Structure formats: C-alpha cells, structure tokens
Amino acid sequence: MTLQAELRVERAGFTLDLDLAIEPGEVVALLGPNGAGKTTALRALAGLLASTSRIRHNGSTWDGLPAEKRPIGVVFQDYLLFAHMSALDNVAFGLRARGTRKAEANAVALRWLDQIGLADFAHARPRRLSGGQAQRVALARALATSPELLLLDEPLAALDASTRLRVRSELGRHLQDYPGHTLLVTHDPLDAMVLADRLVILEHGRVVQQGSPRDVVRQPRTDYVAHLVGLNFYRGVARGTEVLLDDGGTLSIAEPADGPVHVVFPPSAVSLYPAKPAGSPRNTWQAVVSGIEQHAHTTRVDLDGSPSVLADITTATVAELRLQPGDALWVSLKATEIHTYPR
Ligand SMILES: Nc1ncnc2c1ncn2[C@@H]1O[C@H](COP(=O)(O)OP(=O)(O)OP(=O)(O)O)[C@@H](O)[C@H]1O
Numbered sequence: 001m002t003l004q005a006e007l008r009v010e011r012a013g014f015t016l017d018l019d020l021a022i023e024p025g026e027v028v029a030l031l032g033p034n035g036a037g038k039t040t041a042l043r044a045l046a047g048l049l050a051s052t053s054r055i056r057h058n059g060s061t062w063d064g065l066p067a068e069k070r071p072i073g074v075v076f077q078d079y080l081l082f083a084h085m086s087a088l089d090n091v092a093f094g095l096r097a098r099g100t101r102k103a104e105a106n107a108v109a110l111r112w113l114d115q116i117g118l119a120d121f122a123h124a125r126p127r128r129l130s131g132g133q134a135q136r137v138a139l140a141r142a143l144a145t146s147p148e149l150l151l152l153d154e155p156l157a158a159l160d161a162s163t164r165l166r167v168r169s170e171l172g173r174h175l176q177d178y179p180g181h182t183l184l185v186t187h188d189p190l191d192a193m194v195l196a197d198r199l200v201i202l203e204h205g206r207v208v209q210q211g212s213p214r215d216v217v218r219q220p221r222t223d224y225v226a227h228l229v230g231l232n233f234y235r236g237v238a239r240g241t242e243v244l245l246d247d248g249g250t251l252s253i254a255e256p257a258d259g260p261v262h263v264v265f266p267p268s269a270v271s272l273y274p275a276k277p278a279g280s281p282r283n284t285w286q287a288v289v290s291g292i293e294q295h296a297h298t299t300r301v302d303l304d305g306s307p308s309v310l311a312d313i314t315t316a317t318v319a320e321l322r323l324q325p326g327d328a329l330w331v332s333l334k335a336t337e338i339h340t341y342p343r
Helices: 037-048 087-097 101-113 133-141 161-177 189-197 215-219 223-229 315-321
Strands: 003-011 014-020 027-031 054-057 072-075 151-152 181-186 198-203 206-211 232-245 250-265 268-272 283-294 299-305 309-313 329-332 339-342
Touching: 003 037, 003 198, 014 037, 014 181, 014 198, 027 037, 027 189, 027 339, 037 072, 037 181, 072 133, 087 101, 087 133, 087 215, 101 133, 101 161, 133 161, 161 189, 181 189, 189 215, 198 223, 198 268, 206 215, 206 223, 215 223, 223 232, 268 309, 309 329
Parallel strands: 027 181, 027 198, 072 151, 151 181
Antiparallel strands: 003 014, 003 054, 198 206, 232 250, 250 339, 268 329, 283 299, 283 329, 299 309
C-alpha cells in the first residue's frame, strides 16, 4: 500500500507544502539546501510538530496520532541511544514500549544485534561503542519494531569517511530487505544516489524536481541540483545548433534543438588554453580565473566570463599554465559534450 502524505506546515516566513507518495520497499531521499524544510517534513511525518498535514496508509490515517502511536522508526544523525541502557535494551526499547514481554523483546533485539554483527556488544553501554557501531544499533532499534515507515535523518553525517563508507553499504543492504517505506533526509548526494530509489528535491518548502537518481543526475532543473551533481548548468533558447544563454554567451551544440532549454556539461569537458586555440570547431571564449580548488585528482577552476564556467583540469595543466586568480584564459568546449533538454 502506498503511503500518501500531504505535509503542510506554516511558520512565519516559511511554508512547507510537500506531497509525498512512497511505495512499499521504496527508499525516497529528500534533498535540499539549508532551510529547505527537510527536517520539518520529517518531523511532520513523525508527528513531532503541530501541522495540518494528512497522512494515509493502508486505509487508515495517522493525522490525529501522537508520535509514539505512529508505526514509525526513526534514526537520527547523532544516534540518540539511551546512555544508561545496554545496546540490547536500546534495541528492545520500542518493542517493550509497545507492550511486548521482556523475554520476547530481548530475543528479537538479540537477533537484530546479531544481524548487524554486534551480538558481542549486547551488554555494552553506548559510550563503549564507536560512532559506526552506535549508528548500527540505532538502525536496529528503529527496525526492531517492524515499522511501516522508516525515517532516516542524516544517518551517516556524524561518521568519519571510512566508517561512513562501511555503514552506508550495510545500511543499503538492510534497506533492500526492509519491506516498509523509507524516507532518507540528507545533504550528501552520494548517500542519496547510493541508497535511494527516488530523489525528491526540496527548495523553499516546495518540490523543485524529483526522479530516479539517474534522471536527476542527467537532467538537473535548478542551480542547486546542478551544483549537487557537479555540472555546469545554464538556461537558454535554442535555435538549431546554437543556444543563446539567458545570462550571456552563445554555445554551439551538436544535436539541434528549438525553444527554451536547459544546457549542461561536466567540468571535465572544459579545456583551458593560454591563447585562443586556432582553427578548432569547438566553442571557445575568454574568461578570467576567479577561484582554484584542489580536489583528489583534479583541480576545479572557477572562471568568470560569458558564460561563466567550472573546469576540472589536471594538476599538470595547473602547473603548466601557472594558474592564478585573475588570469585571463581561453575556454574550449566541444559541441558534442553539451547536453540540452527542454525547460
Ligand atoms: N523550531 C522552529 N521554529 C521556527 N522556525 C523554524 C524552526 N525550525 C526550523 N524553522 C525554520 O523553518 C524552515 C525550514 O527549516 P528546516 O530545519 O526544516 O530545514 P532543513 O531543510 O532541514 O535545513 P537544514 O538542512 O539546515 O537542516 C527554515 O526557514 C527554518 O529557519
């Protein structure tokens, strides 16, 4: 049964207006910039704030239900395990609160600890657990009650990079087995791409784009999404193999198009030269370096021009060009690297 939520929250200067439908077994990631309303949406679903939201599932409504009566499991960024309880009691807590007898609740909790590879820590207090272990216990605690809806609020954000990698893939496995509905709130595009079946992008309390990770990555519709997936992104009007960009500049494209379009290309498709490249069939224009940032294996160069553009170049090229902010360079881009789609 689809979980249908119409989430409406009014605050001074902010309105959340979000319709969400989540299928059984589906993982939906809610992404958006700071203040977009992600946490507000999650709290409205959980019944943790007063709102005029409507939530329907399996022929019943959760509207009047207080948080503790909703069939929900929640995992927060900072685990929020009960410090005075053992890992086992933490996992058994939800079941006990729902009236399950102690022996049975403990048996279920132990099975969960076993599943997450922490049976040996059953009697340990949370302070003896590492961040990754604590987050796995928090996940087991949320899943032990077999909730209809699993809410994950930045579940990996507090973990260091290598722990994060491990816990992410373990979480992915548990989510695959989990038959309920999952909503994952995250800032991290990688978490969303790896874990979610569908992305819902929220800006200013409203959905600006949704779709499979693959579709969103290929065809961003807002600056925030383009930035998230790391693409150069423009709006323009196409006339055959030319696109006149709204903010200045013209690009030649390989596939003819007509009318208002979005234009994208990866920073890695951009080449930089100290002088105008001669006789090339490419797009070329002059731009000024406004920022240089070292990434793992490439250097990201920010250039002001018409249009402004991001370029990823090798460290060898940076050295060769002796790049400095303020330098004027020639930007070159093959028409075949540019992708357009209707606005
Ligand atoms: N308790 C509160 N009282 C009043 N306004 C709030 C409260 N909590 C959040 N807001 C406001 O509601 C809006 C949405 O905030 P929310 O925390 O849901 O966004 P978010 O997408 O989760 O952001 P972040 O990524 O920074 O966590 C923002 O304008 C925020 O300032």
